Structures are given as C-alpha cells and as structure tokens.
Amino acid sequence: MWLEILLASVLGFVIYWFVSKDKEETLPLEDGWWGPGVRPTTGEDESIRPFKVETSDEEINDLHQRIDKVRLTPPLEDSRFHYGFNSNYLKKIISYWRNEFDWRKQVEILNGYPHFKTKIEGLDIHFIHVKPPQLPSGQTPKPLLMVHGWPGSFYEFYKVIPLLTDPEKHGLSNELAFEVVCPSIPGYGFSEASSKKGFNSVATARIFYKLMLRLGFQQFYVQGGDWGALICTNMAQLVPSHVKGLHLNMAFILRNFYTLTLLLGWRFGRLFGYTKRDMELMSPLKKIFFNLVRETGYMHIQSTKPDTVGCALNDSPVGLAAYILEKFSTWTNPEFRDLEDGGLERKFSLDDLLTGTMLYWTTGTITSSQRFYKENLRLDNTHEGIKVHVPTGFAAFPCELVHVPEKWVKSKYPKLISYSYMPHGGHFAAFEEPELLAQDIRKFVGLLERQ
Numbered sequence: 001m002w003l004e005i006l007l008a009s010v011l012g013f014v015i016y017w018f019v020s021k022d023k024e025e026t027l028p029l030e031d032g033w034w035g036p037g038v039r040p041t042t043g044e045d046e047s048i049r050p051f052k053v054e055t056s057d058e059e060i061n062d063l064h065q066r067i068d069k070v071r072l073t074p075p076l077e078d079s080r081f082h083y084g085f086n087s088n089y090l091k092k093i094i095s096y097w098r099n100e101f102d103w104r105k106q107v108e109i110l111n112g113y114p115h116f117k118t119k120i121e122g123l124d125i126h127f128i129h130v131k132p133p134q135l136p137s138g139q140t141p142k143p144l145l146m147v148h149g150w151p152g153s154f155y156e157f158y159k160v161i162p163l164l165t166d167p168e169k170h171g172l173s174n175e176l177a178f179e180v181v182c183p184s185i186p187g188y189g190f191s192e193a194s195s196k197k198g199f200n201s202v203a204t205a206r207i208f209y210k211l212m213l214r215l216g217f218q219q220f221y222v223q224g225g226d227w228g229a230l231i232c233t234n235m236a237q238l239v240p241s242h243v244k245g246l247h248l249n250m251a252f253i254l255r256n257f258y259t260l261t262l263l264l265g266w267r268f269g270r271l272f273g274y275t276k277r278d279m280e281l282m283s284p285l286k287k288i289f290f291n292l293v294r295e296t297g298y299m300h301i302q303s304t305k306p307d308t309v310g311c312a313l314n315d316s317p318v319g320l321a322a323y324i325l326e327k328f329s330t331w332t333n334p335e336f337r338d339l340e341d342g343g344l345e346r347k348f349s350l351d352d353l354l355t356g357t358m359l360y361w362t363t364g365t366i367t368s369s370q371r372f373y374k375e376n377l378r379l380d381n382t383h384e385g386i387k388v389h390v391p392t393g394f395a396a397f398p399c400e401l402v403h404v405p406e407k408w409v410k411s412k413y414p415k416l417i418s419y420s421y422m423p424h425g426g427h428f429a430a431f432e433e434p435e436l437l438a439q440d441i442r443k444f445v446g447l448l449e450r451q
Contacts, residue, residue: 026237133165324357331426399426
C-alpha cells in the first residue's frame with residue numbers, strides 16, 4: 001500500500017514538472033518536392049482544375065473477370081471474425097459486388113460534389129470543395145478542412161458534409177454553416193503518390209495548408225480522425241496563426257507521462273484526473289491491451305514492408321476488399337468479431353463499403369497508401385514532443401481503438417475547450433455517426449465563435 005502511494009507521489013511530481021513546461025514551440029514550415037525527378041526551375045502551375053470521377057466498360061469487365069477467378073479458403077468452424085474476414089460471409093460480398101453493385105451509379109454519387117485538382121510540391125492534389133447552397137444575408141461560412149485516414153477516403157465525409165454546409169435543411173440552426181474542403185492524402189485515391197521517400201504527415205499538412213491558401217483561406221478550422229487527426233495536428237503545429245480551431249476524434253498521445261498512470265489508475269483514478277467514464281472505457285486493462293495487439297498486426301506490416309503485401313492486394317480485388325472491410329468491422333465495434341458477418345451491415349451499406357474499396361482498386365493506390373505508415377512510424381518524429389497551442393475540441397467515441405481521457409488530450413493540447421463523451425460510435429466517426437460528429441463540430445466552433 002505504502003509503495004503504491006510513494007509511486008503515485010513520484011509520478012504526480014514528474015507529471016507536474018512535465019506539464020508545467022508549456023513553452024509554445026512550432027514546427028518549421030520548410031518546403032518540399034515530391035514529384036518525379038528533379039524539381040524544375042520554372043514555377044509550379046498553381047491553377048485549380050475541375051476533375052470528374054470516371055469509369056469504363058474495360059475497368060468494370062476487368063474487375064468482374066478477377067472476381068470470377070477468386071480462390072477462397074474455407075473458414076474454421078465457429079471462427080466468425082476472430083481469424084480475420086470470414087470467407088463464408090465474403091461470398092455474399094463477392095456475389096453482391098459481381099451481380100448487383102452498380103459502380104456507374106456510385107460514380108454519379110461521387111460526382112455529386114465538385115471535385116478539383118491542383119499541383120503542390122510536384123504532386124497532383126485531389127479535393128472536393130462544397131459551399132453552402134444559401135446563407136442568411138450578411139453571414140459568411142466558416143472554412144473547414146476535413147482530412148480522412150486509412151483505409152478511408154474523402155467519401156467518408158459525404159454524409160456529414162450536408163449537415164455542415166446546409167444545416168437548416170437538416171433541422172439545424174443556420175447561424176453556423178461551413179464551407180468544406182476534403183482533400184485526398186497524396187498516395188490515396190485520386191491524389192498523386194510521392195515519388196520519393198520520406199513523405200510523411202508533416203509534409204501532407206504543409207501541402208494541405210498551401211491548398212487552403214490557394215483557395216483564398218487565410219484562417220480556417222481543421223478536423224480529422226486517424227491519419228487525418230495527425231495531419232491536422234501537424235498543421236496546427238506548423239501554422240498555428242492560420243488554424244482557428246482544431247477538432248479531432250482521435251489523438252496520438254505518445255510522449256506523455258499520463259499513460260504511465262494506467263498501472264495505478266484502478267486505485268488512484270480520481271487522483272490522476274480520470275472520470276468514472278474513463279475508467280469504464282479503459283478497463284479491464286488486460287482486455288484493452290490484448291484488443292490493441294489483435295488490431296494492430298497490419299500496422300507492423302505496413303510500417304516495415306508495405307510494398308510486399310501491396311503486391312497481393314493491388315492484384316486481387318477480393319483480397320483487397322477482405323483486407324479493408326475487416327477494419328470496418330472490428331474498428332467499428334470490437335464485439336463485432338463475435339458475429340458471423342462481422343456486423344458490417346449493422347452500420348454501413350454494402351454500396352458504401354464497396355465504393356470505398358473501389359476508390360483504392362480503380363486508382364491502384366493501396367500500396368502507396370500503406371507506405372504512409374512506414375514514413376510516419378519513426379523514432380525521430382520531433383512533432384510528437386511539441387504541444388499544440390490552438391483551440392481544440394475532442395469527440396471521444398466509445399468504440400475507438402484506444403480511449404484517450406481528457407487529461408491526456410489536455411497534456412498535448414493545452415487549449416482544449418471542448419471534450420465530449422460520445423454516446424456510441426467507433427473509429428470511422430464521419431462514416432458511421434455523421435449526425436453526432438456534425439453536432440460536436442458545431443458545438444466546438446460555436447464556443448470559439450462566441451468567445
């Protein structure tokens with residue numbers, strides 16, 4: 001008992017010393033060139049070009065031929081989703097994809113929002129840009145950059161965008177409306193992949209900052225989960241004067257002494273600032289740790305030798321679908337691994353899931369998207385030790401891979417002004433719970449705008 005008290009006291013002192021170092025640091029902005037070959041001496045074309053998603057009979061026929069030649073391994077009895085994607089349920093996905101899924105119709109849906117491309121640092125950057133259809137006289141929309149992660153895409157935001165750009169139509173107050181920009185991370189979907197090593201989240205943040213400037217926004221809000229959370233965080237570290245507010249539904253809290261308190265948190269939770277809800281979401285510790293180990297095997301592969309597994313996934317649409325859609329099962333709710341169908345259709349439609357998969361298949365970008373892990377999971381990431389001094393809002397969804405208590409978030413983001421325990425939802429917040437995410441974004445921005 002006395003040993004635990006002593007350890008708690010020492011940890012408390014270390015934490016106090018650590019958090020009291022609130023020096024406002026920023027990341028150097030620098031510059032880069034990620035296109036093929038040597039950077040040209042002539043200036044880069046800064047024009048913004050309309051873009052349209054297209055398909056062809058040839059593309060669809062090739063997909064069908066590859067699906068027809070699929071070879072599946074029978075699952076173990078009663079294995080459900082504990083060994084990965086259950087091939088019995090995969091047969092249903094394959095049949096729907098081959099016989100009912102209408103890619104041409106989904107392309108029309110994708111083109112429902114305006115798409116554009118522009119060259120930045122040698123890469124063709126794709127984005128959608130959605131403006132409010134109408135606003136009350138004298139009101140201007142709030143510019144909002146929303147950034148996806150892996151294995152997601154800009155398409156994840158299609159259901160949350162109308163709630164932000166046209167709130168009155170959806171029963172929300174029109175006092176707060178947004179002009180939304182959703183880019184594709186370079187190497188994902190329609191954004192060109194880097195030709196050079198070293199393209200990480202900081203480089204992506206700088207490119208997206210340049211994109212917002214090119215669109216005429218000197219100050220703007222940013223929002224993200226997964227890699228999007230890190231990219232938006234990096235942007236706030238690079239150009240804090242340009243980021244009015246940062247909203248996250250995931251946080252990378254790595255160099256943080258608070259994580260050590262988990263070992264003592266069960267007896268001294270309140271001493272370390274944990275709420276009852278925090279303790280519920282972080283216990284039992286053994287189960288949380290085991291679940292994290294089960295769900296991060298992909299990360300080790302992609303952060304070491306992404307090109308190897310990429311060869312297989314880029315050649316087989318069924319293999320690609322199994323690899324991607326398995327994440328939409330257990331990252332949405334870890335309990336879904338106990339179900340024969342992985343619970344996929346409880347939260348998502350097959351059309352939505354396969355559209356997301358097609359954005360990787362038709363662009364051939366699964367390998368380049370996986371390289372983002374190798375470039376980011378390094379020991380020399382200076383941004384991990386830099387606090388973010390930009391007003392921050394955080395939405396804690398209960399089925400996120402790792403729960404991040406308010407105390408942890410505040411250690412990295414000292415200007416945290418809004419922290420919400422969401423009633424339900426998991427990793428793919430915008431895709432799964434667009435109404436809840438939109439409400440929390442609006443709450444956060446509303447607080448800032450009233451200050």
